[in-house]
Amino acid sequence: MQKGIRRLTCLLPREEPSNNARSQQESARKYRWTRVTHDPISKSPPATTPWQPGVLQRFPWGGLLALLASLTSIIASSVTLALSNERPQSEWSLSPSVVLAICSTVGVASLHYAKSEAATLSWWISALQGGTIADLHRQWAVSTGIWSTLRFWRHFSRNSLATLGVTLCFVVAPLLQRASSVDSRPFAHPTTVSLAAATTDANFNTAMPMGSGWSAEYAPVVFMASNDGRAIKNLSDGAEYLGCPGTLTHRRCNITTGLVEYPVTIANHSLSLRSPEPQTFPFYPFAPWSVAGISAAAKYILNSSITLELSVLGYNSSLGPFVTQWDADFDGRLAADYIDAAKSNSNSCAMNITDPTEKVLSGLHELFLRTGLAAGQAKPVHIQTIDAEETIETLVYVAKYEYLIGAIVIMVLGIGSVAVSFHGWWQLGRPVSMSPVETANAFDSSLMRDEALSNASLDTLLKTVGERQIKYGVVQEKDDPVLRLGDPDVVVAPAKGECFR
Template identity: 25%
Template sequence: MEENRYPKAFSTWSSFTSSFQYESVSSPSDKNSSQVELVERRGLVEEAKASSRKYQNPHSCFRAAQGFDPDEDVYPSQTDTLSDSQVQEDGENRLEGRPWQVGISTRFPIISFVCLLVILSSMTGLIVVLLISDGKNTETWDSRTVNIANHHRKWTVSVNTWIAVLNFIMGKALAVMFAEAVALSWWVSALKGQTLECLHFQWEVGQSVLKILLKRRFWGWVCVASIAFTAFSGLEALLQTASSPTTSLSSYNTSMTATLANALPAGFSGVIASWGHDAFGVEYYTPIFVEVLQNYTVQSRIRLDLDGCPSTPNAWCAINVPGVGFQYTCTAGRNGTDYARISAEHPVGPESTLFQVNFQQGAWSILLRASWKDAPGSTGPVIANRNCTLTPALVEYPANVTQQTVTLESPTSTVTWTSNSTDFGNDTLSVDKVLQVLPMLDYDKTQEANSFPQPGSHSTLGGISLALSRLFDSSISAQFDPTNNGARLSLQGSFIAPYAQFAQGTANTGIMNNTFSSPMDQLLTNIRDIMFRSSIAIAQHNITDYVLSNGLTTEEFQSSAVPAQPYTGPAAYFIYETVYKTNKAILGVGIGLMLLAILAILPLYRGFWRLGRKVSLSPLEVAKALHYSTIITDSRTASRETHSVLDAKDRSDRLPQLGSNFNDDELVALLGNVKVKYGEVAPHVLGMGLDEYTDSARNGRLYH
């Protein structure tokens, strides 16, 4: 036939001409009618050719190919038949296709493999970032100094930024993997043979997991993979919560340097004056000790320059520094009271001391006497007493320094009890550790030996003893007086204010049922505060020793020697800092579920080696496969005709075509049950044909 000379024209124009033709009728009685229809058909073809030339643009991509003249070439109609020999001859003479090449190495999805490596690498990087950043400062983590226009700028990439970037990379890489996996799975299903409804559902689920819910179907592994792919995005959000900033206390061991007094300067605290005829003693304080007492009274902050300790509000340093204090040697005992001892001659009982604190100066010490009634009643040993000797010593102060402000920590040692102590119970009395007992200064030895010291001369311990006496000397005493409506009370000193509480009243018979708490802990704490402030003041103000000129007590001067030196010792640096806290449970769950999501997608690649070319779900590629891809042999006439799997069944005339304005759901309802197969629909021609008319594609065979 004339038409068989142009197989390309046949394939190109068959769809166009099919809309203008009718099926021929083989009945003899309709022969004349067939001839009329043939004439009409030829006329319509000529009309279509003329219309094509009329609208042909020489600059259009639709213009006639070189060497092909629509006026000369004949456009075969769809009903023209092709014999097997003609199709075979055309396949042998006009092979211009490419071979169908299958195999694992040939069709290995290299893009998906690269994406998988990218995902695993990003996942590893994510784990490393989260583990390394755990406990790291948010301001110094991964910080870089960048030189921009000769200006150095600090550039920091936060952990959340790293998580977001790596999640973005993993998400995009997995999207590429999933898209390729869906395409491969779709074409592999088509190779095996599948209904149009199933193929359409595979494509829908690959586009959106929502289709599983809308269609209420769960067909095949593609549904599992689609759910896993969608869940992967949710897991990315979960991993964002795996690291969060939190306030943490960090400590670092280091060494720091501080300067405190290591001894008391001679004549440091008091000034001697006459308080009576030929009676001399310390009556007032030196200027530096006045400052110490004023700061103690108002409890002003203690300032210490601690070299090596940062001056930031969220940090502090802990160090044990040596300074001047006391060694405490104490005796513990108990005694009774004569409160109710009265007679006819003495109807008023003797004065009984219920509470007392007293300081006295010794040669090179200070004596502390304290007593308090700690048991109810008036008979028996109801009074506890403590007598302590305070000897100047170099002690160790545990201190915390915050922004150059010092606070003392609890003492680390206890007082030394004498062997004649009879009852100290659980009263351990914490004091600072003694490093060295300080010997009596020559200056004080000379002053002690002089019965008539020079007024205006100084005393090393005298001012301290005087201050302790004026600050803390106090007493509570009571007398039994049956002639009075209540016992006679006497309260002395301001220190007793928090202790002078009479819960049992002050009647003659009830006052002795009152008890008082021990003042010792508070006394030792206050003395400690004063001595620590003195140690710092001596070093900060460079207080020097007083020296007697040529051993004479009438002349003295200040030397240049300051009893203070820098001390460098081990210290701890504590800081409240904002650090990254990694939730390892969330990290483990997130990474584990991500790996499961990836594993759920991998089965979609099953069978990729059966494909003979690179495939996609491009509309052009799919449309090409579906376009008149089946050649059906008419059982009545033995003629062969092209047929599209999208043609409506049971429509022999196929005019008009059904479904040209149908949506996808309507098309599935119309054509969904058609079982198709992608393979060889004609010699050297691949397409999506009806399953029963389509052969499997052959490896190595050339196809147009």
């Protein structure tokens, strides 16, 4: 033998010669081994295919990569939910529900492919290990669907476990769809705001010293001087003056800034409020905001008071005052509008004043609206750009991890059940499939007989006998007709009611 040349040697069975028909049937089971040598230098194909088992030679790359794809899909689903939780819809061009649907489809489809590969390996391993024809049939049947698995529950196998696990994985897709939902949240994010605000007080020419606490020295400042000779009176709640009872009612309202919607009517370039009660939107806690300018304008427009003074026309030391009259002093625009003249008497202290609260609030809303409109059209001065945090009501994705955990558990169980079915792949000596062509060859079908084909792969079988014409029908075997696959030239179509053995 030349150096560097390897020769492949296999042992093939050869039938012994016989002299009569009976001895031929007996000799069909008797063989002697013949040595066949293949020289790689020769251009002719090998006479046979060797049996080559092993871990790496027969490693099921396709099936195990499909299991890895299924595991990757459930990891991708978990990452998608974690990244989208409490995040605005605007940040996702492709919604998480679509991503989860893609992941579940890829994962379940990969698991189905892996289960198909594992079922094929498991069937051939069972055939290699030996058993009855019924055992092989059940191994194949349970891999086709859940119904056969339940039917043959007494013969539970690794293929049965894989079928149950993969069937259960059909609920993974709806679970992942429920794992992501949409809700509204007040979402805060940093931003910059341009405000018309001066850095220091402007347009002043003097200052008032201010100190912290009561120990500072203050210069006396006269804000208003009055010397009209009127007596100072204490108007307390429920006070009585010279036997004339009266009730002074106080109403306090807390007016804060907020976002409201005013119903208005615009006619002939004139705007008016249709309702004094605006629609108030949900209130969010804002930092204190100064409305000193609004407050000053409101005081000027709405601040009013009524002062009642008793005029004494005569006085007797024993009888006291006689011929009294009440004088009313009005201050402000609203004061005179709210005296109930029908129930009032200038000669008595019975002065009835109606509640002006509704009018005051309506005036404030009018002032707020018109001030806001004017401010929006005014040219800002002292513009500053400051950092701020904007809070808006927005739609965000919300993750429901309980559904994700359920999908993960089911998917992992399915992957584990399929992985078990790959056990023993190293015992096989060639690539296998569940093609009818290959299984027919394994069952020594008369249609598949050819020399050197007993250990041929599916591709080799198709190249050798793939073009052979066959037909299913009636074949005359000895004295009785049978249904078989055979040569179309000798096969006859079966007739209705015809019996076969």
